[in-house]
Amino acid sequence: ITGVVLVFHDVSKQYRQQALIVAREAELRKITGILPGPVSHVNRHGRYIFVSEVFESWFGKKPEDVIGLTQIEVLEPKIYAQYEPYFVRARNGESVSFEVTITTPVSGVRHALVKVIPDFDSDGTVCGYFTISMDISPLKQAEQETRNLRDQLVQATKMEAVGHLTAGIAHDFNNMLGAILGYTELTQHVIASGKFQET
Numbered sequence: 182i183t184g185v186v187l188v189f190h191d192v193s194k195q196y197r198q199q200a201l202i203v204a205r206e207a208e209l210r211k212i213t214g215i216l217p218g219p220v221s222h223v224n225r226h227g228r229y230i231f232v233s234e235v236f237e238s239w240f241g242k243k244p245e246d247v248i249g250l251t252q253i254e255v256l257e258p259k260i261y262a263q264y265e266p267y268f269v270r271a272r273n274g275e276s277v278s279f280e281v282t283i284t285t286p287v288s289g290v291r292h293a294l295v296k297v298i299p300d301f302d303s304d305g306t307v308c309g310y311f312t313i314s315m316d317i318s319p320l321k322q323a324e325q326e327t328r329n330l331r332d333q334l335v336q337a338t339k340m341e342a343v344g345h346l347t348a349g350i351a352h353d354f355n356n357m358l359g360a361i362l363g364y365t366e367l368t369q370h371v372i373a374s375g376k377f378q379e380t
Contacts, residue, residue, distance in 0.1 A: 218314035241287035
């Protein structure tokens with residue numbers, strides 16, 4: 182060996198870009214972590230490339246265990262079947278919202294409002310989609326309680342109407358009975374006084 186040639190490449194730009202990506206992902210995790218439901222991002226093949234921390238409390242799977250898997254692999258077939266028509270619409274470039282009731286061993290029964298938003302690349306092609314879910318179980322429970330109160334109010338109103346009707350009938354009946362009793366007492370009085378004459 183008579184010598185060594187060293188070639189240096191400046192990778193500062195790539196390093197800065199990588200650091201920026203890491204910082205943005207950390208910021209994204211922080212933002213999605215405070216939302217009241219899971220946020221996920223999948224590619225055009227339905228493979229997860231991002232999952233928020235809340236995903237674990239809903240579906241029992243850690244984000245790092247989900248990345249790279251398909252939605253069919255991660256979600257139970259029954260849950261995926263509920264979502265699939267909306268995922269298809271998102272892959273076709275449409276933003277969709279829907280309500281769904283899901284049951285998982287981890288979270289039990291949840292009512293969720295789900296928004297699926299297509300992700301477009303620079304040439305306008307759909308390259309995946311975002312799924313944002315929000316737990317609306319308390320809202321559904323409040324709606325049910327409101328319906329129950331409304332039903333109770335309707336029932337109470339009906340009973341009040343029946344009460345008024347019954348009171349009116351009783352009053353009319355009382356008037357007739359009063360007249361009958363009055364004539365009966367008068368007849369008894371006439372008979373007792375001996376002034377009653379048979380015809």
